[in-house]
Amino acid sequence: KAGVTQTPRYLIKTRGQQVTLSCSPISGHRSVSWYQQTPGQGLQFLFEYFSETQRNKGNFPGRFSGRQFSNSRSEMNVSTLELGDSALYLCASSPIGGTDQPQHFGDGTRLSIL
């Protein structure tokens, strides 16, 4: 079974631009969560999607948004990029996002803002 796939692996953008990151979950997994990882703030939860609906949301500004498609693939969008958005963005999937289900992570997209 293929794991969680995130594309692209690396991305360089400049301030003010916007970016879209993609995540394909493990086949059959319907819950997709996104996390931001930085040296200063560590791993922070962005949001979770289940059956095309945002089910949980972290404390990030509205510039961070996402969506999920009917095949469970998910995209995350960041608009008006700021230097502080430089981070490793991780996507994780689980069958239904149940409280006792571990999450399976992709290798992330490393976003650098110049």
Next chain:
Amino acid sequence: SQQGEEDPQALSIQEGENATMNCSYKTSINNLQWYRQNSGRGLVHLILIRSNEREKHSGRLRVTLDTSKKSSSLLITASRAADTASYFCATVPYNQGGKLIFGQGTELSVKP
């Protein structure tokens, strides 16, 4: 905000020694999970312990959970160079299954 705090932040040991990492959290949880992250990679799930469990084993891993102290520990026995990685504890807030709250992590270095 981070719910988990981990201690120590960094740990360096020799192959064959045991490594112990501790995690504290702030609020009620459904369960606590431990993940490993190798440099530049995603996280790998190691073990999950439910709030009504006190100890769990998986291979060379032993996890304990003390809900009265809101703390957990991860013990890796007979460590190997391949165990070199960052280790994170993560809690699941009550009834928010798809959301993990991570600690800052412990960076483990196992020297051959």
